[in-house]
Amino acid sequence: MTTPLPLDIVMVDDEASIGELYEMKLRKPIQNGDIRFHFFESANDYLDYLKQSDRHPGAEVLFTDINMPEVSGFELLSKVKKNFPDIDVYMMSAYDDESSIQKSKNLGAKGYFTKPVNYKELQSRIESEYGVSLA
């Protein structure tokens, strides 16, 4: 799949440190201009951003936590799929139960990573899905 570069990688997690870690992890592709990394501590913040930003279809991918105060990852997933169906959504959660995984699938998630997320797995998934090098 060819994806217009740079790829926008969005992460939503109420744990700010997660954003910091991934930003460090993705330092190189960010510096190379292969990706842009956006982090939001709440689903609402991201939904607000979606309303304002100019977006390129097919160039944005979302990774979201499920258990967050106020708006949960499930809600965010269904809202995003409803209003921005071209954004691929991946769940990242400490929950590993079948019903959460099933629920995510039903709501249109493209993938489901259990925390702690194996970075190599995440990296190869992004590379193969979007043809971008994260090394």
Next chain:
Amino acid sequence: MNGPAVNALEIIRDIYNVDQLLSGKEYIRELVKRLAQKLKVKFVMVGHDVEGKGTSVQTDYLFADGKFVDNVVYELEGTPCTKVLCGTRVNCYSAKVQDQFPNDQMLKDLEVESYMGAPFLHTNGGLLGLLVIMDDRPLEDLDLATAVVEFFAARIGAEYRRLDAEESLRRSNEDLEKLVDTRTKQLISQEKLATIGRITLGIAHELKNPLNIIINGTELLQDSDISEQDRARTQTMIHQHGLRANEIITSMLKQARQEVHTTEEWADVSRLLKHAFDVFFKSLNDIELKLKLIKKISITTEVKAQLFDVPAIERVFINVIDNAVYALAEKLQKNKSGYTPELQIELSFKNSRCQIRVRDNGIGIPSDQLKRVCDEFYTTKPPGDGIGLGLWVAKQNIEKNRGSLKIDSRENEYTEVVIELPAVRRDAEVEVSI
């Protein structure tokens, strides 16, 4: 009737005619005194067989020379009392009793001449005690004395048995109370663990967050091409989140600890309430409810209160939120469509008191049950869902902290719990401390 029989009846009536308000020991005491007076004898004694062995007697009432004297324990061997305890009838030595029992020192010391004793028995026929009259002169009217002593031995025996029954009733009541007390304590401690149980999932989730960061952070440190700055930052993060994980476990242990809190400490009620809700909500398994639930959370920050047993207050919040969510889930079960579960949690502060309001639009409480919901062991939940101690314990904990807990509800419409506690806001507290 005439002669001794009439005389005996009159004397019995005379002795028997005591204050009707007297009972138990006071009553027996009065009888003993009157026996001495009416029969004109120097000594009257009531005692019981020590440990049912038939070897010694403990006197319970010893009347000598017109007054009660200190009780004694005496060996039965060689005394006329042995004969009394052996039989079930009156035993009498109308004169020269010392000659028959030369080894009885007490008879000698008291210069006893005549002796009459009658046993009284347990309902099972076993020996309970004895009534003895003694005098320093020979007994004149034997028939009369026999009738009176036999009668009052029986009467005193009845009183002994009644006292005994009362005592064993009191003791078994006491045992029962103790048992109820112990069981209640066990149940309260079970209820406490059940509350903690309700949030274990949330705590596990809470613990996973720092652990994830520690795990991902160490992975990052293994990259050889990470910059010095990023390395330092990652190390700091790992340390911080290690401390955070430790704190979570510490506070969980605090919850589980069985200690009595006798001193007050300052607690951030805003944080307690927020944390109780977060951790409870994270523990919630009902994904459908989670998705549909409208949460209206409005918590004034920096509200502090001096509290006894802070973990207990957090459990109160968890319990109240748990009840609300239970009511919402029950209603959602019945109305899959056309019902939007709503949970309001508010913390407000006014006039040195804070008010915590938890309101749900769930199944509500029927008006006839409303006044009982804070009663001990009152529950409407099916067995296994609760034992009826949650709100009772909650109310006790709030009241112990000079607060109040009130519940209002309308069946099928809403339930609202309002908790008030004396509190301050940080600004006010700073002012006070300056």
